[in-house]
Amino acid sequence: MADNSDDGNDRNDEPKDIGVTVKKSEDFSEWYQQIILKSEMIEYGPVSGCMIIRPYAYSIWEKIQNFTNREIKSMGIQNAYFPMLIPESLFNKEKEHVKGFSPEVAWVTQGGNSELPERLAIRPTSETIMYDSYSKWIRSWRDLPLRLNQWCNIVRWEFKHPIPFLRTREFLWQEGHTAFATKQEAEKEVFEILDLYRRIFEDLYAVPMLTGIKSENEKFAGALYTTSVETLFPNGKAIQGATSHLLGQNFSKLFNISFLDAEGNKQYVWQNSWGITTRTIGIMIGVHGDDKGLLIPPRVAPIHIAIIPILFEDSMDKVLRKCFEIKEGLSKTRYHEDHLNAIVDDSDDRPGYKFNHWELKGVPLRIELGPKDLEKHQAVLVRRDTGEKTIVKISEINEISKELLDDIQKNLYERSLKILNDSISKTDNLDDFKKLIEEKKTVLVPFCNNPECEDNIKAMTGAKSLNSPLDQKNNEMKCFSCNALTKTLFYFGRSY
Numbered sequence: 001m002a003d004n005s006d007d008g009n010d011r012n013d014e015p016k017d018i019g020v021t022v023k024k025s026e027d028f029s030e031w032y033q034q035i036i037l038k039s040e041m042i043e044y045g046p047v048s049g050c051m052i053i054r055p056y057a058y059s060i061w062e063k064i065q066n067f068t069n070r071e072i073k074s075m076g077i078q079n080a081y082f083p084m085l086i087p088e089s090l091f092n093k094e095k096e097h098v099k100g101f102s103p104e105v106a107w108v109t110q111g112g113n114s115e116l117p118e119r120l121a122i123r124p125t126s127e128t129i130m131y132d133s134y135s136k137w138i139r140s141w142r143d144l145p146l147r148l149n150q151w152c153n154i155v156r157w158e159f160k161h162p163i164p165f166l167r168t169r170e171f172l173w174q175e176g177h178t179a180f181a182t183k184q185e186a187e188k189e190v191f192e193i194l195d196l197y198r199r200i201f202e203d204l205y206a207v208p209m210l211t212g213i214k215s216e217n218e219k220f221a222g223a224l225y226t227t228s229v230e231t232l233f234p235n236g237k238a239i240q241g242a243t244s245h246l247l248g249q250n251f252s253k254l255f256n257i258s259f260l261d262a263e264g265n266k267q268y269v270w271q272n273s274w275g276i277t278t279r280t281i282g283i284m285i286g287v288h289g290d291d292k293g294l295l296i297p298p299r300v301a302p303i304h305i306a307i308i309p310i311l312f313e314d315s316m317d318k319v320l321r322k323c324f325e326i327k328e329g330l331s332k333t334r335y336h337e338d339h340l341n342a343i344v345d346d347s348d349d350r351p352g353y354k355f356n357h358w359e360l361k362g363v364p365l366r367i368e369l370g371p372k373d374l375e376k377h378q379a380v381l382v383r384r385d386t387g388e389k390t391i392v393k394i395s396e397i398n399e400i401s402k403e404l405l406d407d408i409q410k411n412l413y414e415r416s417l418k419i420l421n422d423s424i425s426k427t428d429n430l431d432d433f434k435k436l437i438e439e440k441k442t443v444l445v446p447f448c449n450n451p452e453c454e455d456n457i458k459a460m461t462g463a464k465s466l467n468s469p470l471d472q473k474n475n476e477m478k479c480f481s482c483n484a485l486t487k488t489l490f491y492f493g494r495s496y
């Protein structure tokens, strides 16, 4: 143990704020609201459903952007930017698409004091405005593939109760929109992007995912099919993580995105669209956070290590100097694509208060250093995930920190994977299904993929399909609800 029992500076005994006052297992929604505010991830904006993303959360989004940009650029995809305002006539060009989005579109009707001749949609997604340009840019097979991505904000006027990150009227995302000469090339990309999204969740956020294809009922409006990654919150509710769609030639025929192939024949392009949003941050919070606050996986943590000096009048300078020296050394240590980021908390608060504060903020590792540690050339490392303490030589602190952070990352993933696996049940009949849904399980069932059948299931149980796992090789089975023949299994659950 470290020699910190006497706790050091006793200047400020009163805590500045109170930690999380509810348990995650008792009231998930209240717990979630408290930790996102108290850890300084968000602030509520003046318009309901529009949140302010504070630097601590935004820096997580930047890490996702950096990783995604690196990956998609290496695939040959380029970034661009298209306008936020879409003329109504253009937006209305694709009927199914419009049907899917129109209840949620926010419209601009006025410029200054004068009414606009045509309403302008604030983009709920950018298919229509981007494909208008694509039809001008694509002429010959030499113009293909065209693979663009944009990072932007999106407005969808949700009427359900807003939940920061998880369901907001405005959010940030990337939307990729690509055009190919053949269906085969397009399909290859759909699954490469799906796998990229899976890696973002599993490797960066340490959140295990169910990867698969959405049902006819739940696919993107206007797509041939939609693939998705989905996961579960500890309260048993499922949540969609990201989607990658094969649009087929639906949009290219409407927007006349065509090309002359090598033989001089006119062909329509095959298209995809795919997106991942700031919702990912909310999923990470909901999956890993605990009764002490956030728990941020090291790969996306804005701060990897909080260094807490244990200060006494006579040794204060020496201890502080050493803390800053340690911080300096850590900042020169490579950690995956980054360097380690440590912070020295030299504020006047008591160490106990500081421990709570950095635990609330979910910093994955803490270093404690007091005068007696300094005499022994050692420090105490404390893991945020397990609370486990390790005493290490100061000369070895960079290497051991890295190892511990990787171990925390791994532990967070494995612990969530166990929860996910434990919550999945299998059945082939409706009675069991109803019971399992009441028990907040995710249920794997043979399902006919008929939209009417899914509507019935939803009306009866409140559950809907999540997705259908890839690479199934099943014999003929009967749909668990309507008895129609099927060869496909789907996950069902109650979801956000």
Ligand SMILES: [Zn+2]
Pocket (backbone or CB within 6 Å): 447, 448, 449, 450, 453, 454, 479, 480, 481, 482, 483, 484
């Ligand atoms: Zn059915």
